[in-house]
Amino acid sequence: MSIELTLISRGYCHLCHDMEEALKPLAAEFAATVSVVDVDADPALEAKYDELVPVLLHGDRELCHYFLDVAKVREYLAGIR
Numbered sequence: 493m494s495i496e497l498t499l500i501s502r503g504y505c506h507l508c509h510d511m512e513e514a515l516k517p518l519a520a521e522f523a524a525t526v527s528v529v530d531v532d533a534d535p536a537l538e539a540k541y542d543e544l545v546p547v548l549l550h551g552d553r554e555l556c557h558y559f560l561d562v563a564k565v566r567e568y569l570a571g572i573r
Contacts, residue, residue: 494523494524494525495522495523495524495525495550495569495572495573496524496525496527496550497515497519497524497525497526497527497548497549497550497555498526498527498528498529498548498549498550499511499512499515499526499527499528499529499546499547499548499549500529500531500537500541500544500545500546500547500548500549501528501529501530501531501545501546502530502531502532502545503530503532505545505546507545507546507558507559508545508546510559510560511546511548511559511560512526512528512546514560514562515548515560518560518562518565518566518569521566522566522569522570522573524569531545541557544557544558545557546558548560548565550568550572555568
């Protein structure tokens, strides 16, 4: 089973870049793929997540926002594996 995560991000957001980098080892540990989606390219996403970016999602479930919560995300990913 492949785990697909989505990182809602924006190009000029340093927190977004930080979360993307911090997520790499965790994604590798769980063989997860991470799709980075630009919040500003989709009006619906911008309306929903504008001030919360970065936001890490698994499907429709929000795992964390602003900063990567490694312990929480690791526990979640271990539970769905």
